[in-house]
Amino acid sequence: MEIRHFDRRRYPTVSVETGYGEWAATYEDTVLDLMDLRLLERVQTLDWPQIAEVADLACGTGRVGAWLREQGVAAVDGVDLTDEMLALARAKGIYRRLEQADLAATPLPAAHYDLVTAVLVDEHLAELGPLYREAARLAHPSGRFVLVGYHPHFMLDGIPTHYNRTDGEPATIACYVHLFSDHVRAAQAAGWTLGEMHEGLIDDDWLAQKPKWAQHYLRPVSFAVVWT
Numbered sequence: 347m348e349i350r351h352f353d354r355r356r357y358p359t360v361s362v363e364t365g366y367g368e369w370a371a372t373y374e375d376t377v378l379d380l381m382d383l384r385l386l387e388r389v390q391t392l393d394w395p396q397i398a399e400v401a402d403l404a405c406g407t408g409r410v411g412a413w414l415r416e417q418g419v420a421a422v423d424g425v426d427l428t429d430e431m432l433a434l435a436r437a438k439g440i441y442r443r444l445e446q447a448d449l450a451a452t453p454l455p456a457a458h459y460d461l462v463t464a465v466l467v468d469e470h471l472a473e474l475g476p477l478y479r480e481a482a483r484l485a486h487p488s489g490r491f492v493l494v495g496y497h498p499h500f501m502l503d504g505i506p507t508h509y510n511r512t513d514g515e516p517a518t519i520a521c522y523v524h525l526f527s528d529h530v531r532a533a534q535a536a537g538w539t540l541g542e543m544h545e546g547l548i549d550d551d552w553l554a555q556k557p558k559w560a561q562h563y564l565r566p567v568s569f570a571v572v573w574t
């Protein structure tokens with residue numbers, strides 16, 4: 347579903363490449379680790395140091411790659427559409443390989459990875475099928491897929507993914523609402539089975555860092571799913 351049906355902010359909408367191209371410089375100052383890394387820390391069914399190779403789809407500036415390497419993952423390959431985000435990931439020096447590509451059709455090898463990750467990107471995809479199919483192509487037969495997303499409940503409250511442009515004016519990055527049933531259907535069609543799931547709330551830890559979000563107290567803001 348397109349966000350325009352629910353959008354209460356009504357900022358002008360820009361494409362993924364324009365939006366993240368402009369946001370790249372300040373992206374890491376605005377995205378809280380509570381949104382995604384906190385949920386990765388809750389995952390029970392993955393033994394991170396035992397994971398040798400990861401394909402990180404929509405790697406952005408490399409926040410997730412850095413976290414994975416800190417957990418002891420040996421090698422992380424990253425793919426992203428936006429040059430400016432990739433440049434920052436490259437500068438971190440933690441990815442074995444970085445490619446500018448659509449996550450639906452990456453140049454990475456098939457049936458190769460212990461784990462595929464896609465963090466904070468599914469809301470930018472009109473369809474989920476291509477993401478789940480590409481993750482299934484990349485993972486080896488016992489590989490897993492971890493998806494962390496912006497929670498559909500939060501988007502239905504009317505808050506699309508947005509950032510402040512260099513002139514200070516806010517803009518929305520083109521995005522879509524996917525219900526959990528959309529995820530399950532797309533995942534099952536690609537051969538994945540639900541392994542584990544977590545939801546992150548706007549809780550006291552969150553308000554300590556972003557007090558202005560008090561109006562959203564206890565609303566779910568993000569989710570993580572481990573697919574096997």
Ligand SMILES: C[S@@+](CC[C@H](N)C(=O)[O-])C[C@H]1O[C@@H](n2cnc3c(N)ncnc32)[C@H](O)[C@@H]1O
Nearest residue numbers: 366404405406409426427428431448449465466
């Ligand atoms: C919110 S950022 C998330 C980056 C990183 N995963 C993180 O958690 O910090 C979303 C990223 O998805 C990328 N992106 C959006 N659509 C994409 C697509 N179809 N293929 C590859 N990358 C995409 C954007 O360029 C951007 O870097």
